Amino acid sequence: MSLELNLTKPICFFDLETTGTNVVKDRIVEIGIFKVFPNGNKEQYRWLVNPGIPIPAEVAAVHGITDEKVKGEPSFKELSRKVYDILKDSDLGGYNSDRFDIPLLVEELLRAGVDIDLKKMVSVDVQTIFHKKEKRTLSAAYKFYCGKELVEAHSALADTMATYEVLLSQIERYEDLENDIKALSKFTKRRETLDFAGFLALDKEEEPIFNFGKFKGKRIKEVLEQEPGYFGWMLNADFPKYTQKVLTQIKLGTWKP
Numbered sequence: 001m002s003l004e005l006n007l008t009k010p011i012c013f014f015d016l017e018t019t020g021t022n023v024v025k026d027r028i029v030e031i032g033i034f035k036v037f038p039n040g041n042k043e044q045y046r047w048l049v050n051p052g053i054p055i056p057a058e059v060a061a062v063h064g065i066t067d068e069k070v071k072g073e074p075s076f077k078e079l080s081r082k083v084y085d086i087l088k089d090s091d092l093g094g095y096n097s098d099r100f101d102i103p104l105l106v107e108e109l110l111r112a113g114v115d116i117d118l119k120k121m122v123s124v125d126v127q128t129i130f131h132k133k134e135k136r137t138l139s140a141a142y143k144f145y146c147g148k149e150l151v152e153a154h155s156a157l158a159d160t161m162a163t164y165e166v167l168l169s170q171i172e173r174y175e176d177l178e179n180d181i182k183a184l185s186k187f188t189k190r191r192e193t194l195d196f197a198g199f200l201a202l203d204k205e206e207e208p209i210f211n212f213g214k215f216k217g218k219r220i221k222e223v224l225e226q227e228p229g230y231f232g233w234m235l236n237a238d239f240p241k242y243t244q245k246v247l248t249q250i251k252l253g254t255w256k257p
Contacts, residue, residue, distance in 0.1 A: 003168050006179040007038040010090040011124070013167075015159040016101045017063040019055050023103045023197065024240055027051035028076050029065045031105075032156030033086055034164055045086060046157040048073040063154040080112035088116070091181050092123040095138050095163045098188065099125075103196040103240060110241040118196075118242075119256070122185035126167045129188055133174060138162060145169035195243040200250075206257060208250050220250050 005011065017030035033045040048065065050073045060066045076083075083105075094101045102123060109116050130141045142150040142162045146169050152158040171179050177187065194200040194208060200220065201211040208220045215223045215230070224231050231251055235244050249255035 003172050003179075004040055005036060005168065005171075005181070007036065007181060009181075010035055010037045011093050011181060012036075012087050012090040013093040013160045013164045014087075014097070014101065014105070015094060015156040015163065016104060017065055017154065017156050018059075018104060019051050019053060020059055021100065023100065023107060024238055026104065027053055028104070028108055029055060029070055030063070030156040031079075031083065032158075032160045033083070034157070034160045035086060035090065036164065043086075044157060044161070047079055049076050049079065050074065051076070076108045077112040080109055080114045084109060084114045084116060091121050091185070093163065093167065094123070094125060095141075095159065095166075096127045097125050098123055098128070098196060103242065106196065106242045107240055110245065122182050123188075124167065124181060124184040125188040126163050126170070129170050129174075129177070129184075130166070132187075133170070138166075141166050145173065194255075195240065195246050197240045197243050199239065199243045200246055202257070208255065220247070224251055 013034040013036070015032050016028050018026045018028055020026035028049045029051050030048050031046070035043045035045075048070050050070045052075060055065060055067050055070070092102060102118075106116060106118065126141075127138070130136060134141070134144060136144060138159060139150040139153050142148055142165070145166050146162075150158065150162050167184075171177050177184065192202055193211060194202065199210070199212050201209055203209045203217070203219065210216055210218055210220060210223065231247065234247055246255060
């Protein structure tokens, strides 16, 4: 493939295989990262991860990773600093990554005590480009754009490298897609939210607001002044850790757009 991404900083395409689809409760069992540098250099990484909880049989049937396979593998906490060091200077890319992989990875990093600043990164969700243009699955996208069969589908590294190739083919195919990571990120962004889970957003004046529940559309600072107990409820309820982190920054006045 002759086209290369026009990069001003590295981008890490990554994919997770997990114990399920709940961003808060489920855990990573495999992570694959394909890092592309502005000079064209590429690095790839893959780890099996012991999630510390049972892998449901119906989930293992999809990705082929069983409790037995990860029994002797490191926990995500053991890998967390290494994963962070690979990602920290990069933008992010993936397939359905904005809605699932990024939120779940951030949960795992925060759970391991590793703070990650997503405001320094932009993300490109290749699935969104595909759905806006063709509306298919990753295997179909790979066949459609690259003319190849996706061997080892649901293997984290195979999926990440296929995602990278699909993005390059999308840029070549669609004249209105700019070969620029920030522009691609803007194109793939579904909505402007402050957290990937979508509980916190901005109003027209770019003031933080709640995006759910009885205070939907209300400014967060005003709600927390009037009902201070709501903050404690959100910190103790089953919300993603990144949502709780951003909410805390808003309350303390340290959050910046």
